[in-house]
Amino acid sequence: MFDSLKKELSRRALLHKAGYGFMGLGVTGVVGHIIKPVRTFAQAPSKEPSLPPEKKLGWAVVGLGKFATEQIMPSFAECKRSKLVALVSGDRPKAEKYAQQYGIDPKNIYNYQNYDSIRNNPEVDVIYIILPNGMHAEYSIRGAQAGKHIMCEKPMANTVEECQAMINAANKANRKLMIAYRAQYEPYNLATIQLAQSGKIGKLKSITSDHGRTLNPKDPADIWRMQKKLAGGGSLYDIGIYSLQAARYVTGEEPVAISAMMYSTPGDPRFREVEENVNFVLQFPSGVLANCTSSYGYSNTKRIQVFGSDAVLELDPATDYYKHRLVIKDKNGNQEQKIEEKNQFALEMDHLSESIMQNKQPKTPGEEGLQDVRLMQLIYEAARTGKTIKV
Ligand code: NAD
Numbered sequence: 103m104f105d106s107l108k109k110e111l112s113r114r115a116l117l118h119k120a121g122y123g124f125m126g127l128g129v130t131g132v133v134g135h136i137i138k139p140v141r142t143f144a145q146a147p148s149k150e151p152s153l154p155p156e157k158k159l160g161w162a163v164v165g166l167g168k169f170a171t172e173q174i175m176p177s178f179a180e181c182k183r184s185k186l187v188a189l190v191s192g193d194r195p196k197a198e199k200y201a202q203q204y205g206i207d208p209k210n211i212y213n214y215q216n217y218d219s220i221r222n223n224p225e226v227d228v229i230y231i232i233l234p235n236g237m238h239a240e241y242s243i244r245g246a247q248a249g250k251h252i253m254c255e256k257p258m259a260n261t262v263e264e265c266q267a268m269i270n271a272a273n274k275a276n277r278k279l280m281i282a283y284r285a286q287y288e289p290y291n292l293a294t295i296q297l298a299q300s301g302k303i304g305k306l307k308s309i310t311s312d313h314g315r316t317l318n319p320k321d322p323a324d325i326w327r328m329q330k331k332l333a334g335g336g337s338l339y340d341i342g343i344y345s346l347q348a349a350r351y352v353t354g355e356e357p358v359a360i361s362a363m364m365y366s367t368p369g370d371p372r373f374r375e376v377e378e379n380v381n382f383v384l385q386f387p388s389g390v391l392a393n394c395t396s397s398y399g400y401s402n403t404k405r406i407q408v409f410g411s412d413a414v415l416e417l418d419p420a421t422d423y424y425k426h427r428l429v430i431k432d433k434n435g436n437q438e439q440k441i442e443e444k445n446q447f448a449l450e451m452d453h454l455s456e457s458i459m460q461n462k463q464p465k466t467p468g469e470e471g472l473q474d475v476r477l478m479q480l481i482y483e484a485a486r487t488g489k490t491i492k493v
Pocket residue numbers: 165166167168169170192232233234235255256257282284322323324326332340
């Protein structure tokens with residue numbers, strides 16, 4: 103079952119090694135400690151057929167929660183290839199309010215029951231699933247079966263089997279499936295990948311990545327995150343996945359061994375079904391070791407550090423929505439790298455629209471999401487058994 107996945111992942115590792123992971127930022131090098139981005143994914147020249155200048159694909163957003171309404175929907179204004187044309191919600195008045203705000207025709211408002219009839223709407227090319235994690239598989243599969251391309255939020259789904267079913271459904275319908283790993287389209291993270299993989303900080307030795315925040319049981323967006331069925335897992339599935347992703351995209355490698363420990367505060371009602379803290383260590387084929395943490399208990403942290411034989415990169419905040427800071431620490435001291443901030447949500451959405459228009463595989467396809475879910479399951483197993491697991 104994993105043979106095709108393995109092939110795809112070793113292909114990705116090669117592409118990463120070849121610098122593909124940094125395509126699009128076009129860093130010109132460190133000039134006076136300023137990295138100048140010369141182009142972005144959305145503008146990257148390519149050998150693919152050129153795109154019609156004004157063409158935008160129509161997108162439907164499924165689930166009008168916090169992330170959809172506060173980050174994604176406003177970001178369409180900065181898209182060059184994607185426009186918001188439809189909404190799917192269980193709350194009709196809420197959907198009508200947003201339809202009016204974004205100039206969406208009320209006939210393009212769907213609910214979870216009539217969702218499948220979106221197949222008859224030629225204005226919708228892509229469906230963006232922004233529901234609780236436990237609902238990603240069902241709505242992605244129904245969307246693909248309705249003949250639409252799919253963008254799905256992270257984590258891809260609760261289980262490896264669900265991820266595989268999503269990939270199968272997209273393949274069967276001949277539609278694209280992309281996982282919304284925004285950091286892989288974000289200029290500071292791309293610069294970090296490029297610096298780490300280009301030898302600029304010497305030989306890569308170690309990575310640390312920490313993602314944590316305190317889970318708030320009064321926030322409606324955190325209530326389903328306390329329920330295993332809807333969340334799939336605890337802090338690891340929600341934000342530790344950024345630490346895991348960072349270790350994978352900074353090295354461009356896949357881990358070969360995993361060890362982990364897990365701890366939840368006894369008696370804390372937030373952690374009856376899902377875990378609070380997971381610390382895990384990944385070993386990569388090159389010998390790089392990554393120490394990662396994930397927590398629903400410690401204060402807001404989104405950090406990546408990359409340790410090379412000649413210098414250290416510190417990206418903190420690393421995976422914020424709009425604010426990043428990258429510092430190179432070497433024998434000359436600390437040098438902050440200034441890079442133009444870009445709307446990573448617009449970049450990732452346009453990347454999928456362009457991939458569809460040019461009929462090419464998106465950079466973060468379903469297989470990428472499946473690999474993280476598979477690795478997170480192994481991290482849990484390593485923590486449960488206390489054994490180092492060979493991948
Ligand atoms: P949210 O609770 O604010 O939004 C979820 C939406 O789903 C709500 O509108 C809710 O009404 C709807 N919903 C439908 N059926 C539901 C049910 N049975 N139970 C609960 N809600 C139901 O959550 P959110 O923070 O917006 O997260 C949504 C998704 O987006 C998650 O998969 C999350 O991991 C992802 N997310 C990604 C990022 C990122 O940076 N990429 C950031 C935040 C959230």
